[in-house]
Amino acid sequence: MSERTPMIEMCNVSKHFGSVIALSDISVQVHSGEVMCLLGDNGAGKSTLIKTLSGVHRPTHGEIRLNGEPARFKSPAYALDAGIATVFQDLAMIPLMSITRNFFMGREPTVGWGPLKRIDWKLADRIAKQEMGKIGIDVRDPSQPVGTLSGGERQCVAIARAVYFGAKVLILDEPTSALGVKQASVVLRYIAKARADGLAVIFITHNVHHAYPVADAFTLLKRGGSLGTFRKEDITREEVLNMMAGGAELESLDAELAEFQRSDTERADADTSGVRPPLAAGQ
């Protein structure tokens, strides 16, 4: 057991939206150099959890600690300044803006002073190209629109940006859900790299094949509550899959499908049991 201070921690956090209890008494910890996968059905509270960590929502009860210190963020910008970078699936990029612009998003390097201060595009382009190169993506011209990159590459721009600006915590809400196998593997490889660089990573996915290879631990949410955190060495891929799909639900689905099959067979039997259409009788 490690007694290190977790990089990010939720202590008995609840989040209510009026009468809706989206999170109830959640405690999770993620250490630096570790990937925690957040699992759970639609509506389980995954996005609410990460929005609470990244300053979009304020917890109704409980506390967030960053590197052991209580943290209260007024907005995502404050969370980012404190080192918590969040990559949202849809809001990650502005397609018509250049790769460089998307990479810096208002934090471009400048030259000159006072009224002569302007963005140093040459340097900005060079950094964007170089940082993308570090993760194996060769951007020939970083001034081209980000919309010309593939989905996986776009996710990587968002992640590269977080790492470049010194994030300590990287939060990814379903970054691979809309991607093909090859693109998803680019993103997964980069998650592994962020972990190796010492970031604490929280990763939401519905895909066990994406979750299992990169995760060190799995936390399962159900209707706003936590069913626990499981270390990878204590749980098999099949058990994770069962937790994700909900073992009980799959069993009842099996029964339902068997029922469909039976009624199909009965119908087919009725068709062949003498009540043949007149056409067949005349032959």
Ligand SMILES: Nc1ncnc2c1ncn2[C@@H]1O[C@H](COP(=O)(O)OP(=O)(O)OP(=O)(O)O)[C@@H](O)[C@H]1O
């Ligand atoms: N701003 C809000 N106002 C009211 N209710 C909300 C709000 N945000 C989330 N909820 C509710 O909280 C619950 C958890 O939602 P959340 O988006 O966190 O689920 P999720 O696990 O991310 O689901 P999915 O896998 O579909 O993305 C849902 O019942 C949702 O309707």
Ligand SMILES: [Mg+2]
């Ligand atoms: Mg969600």
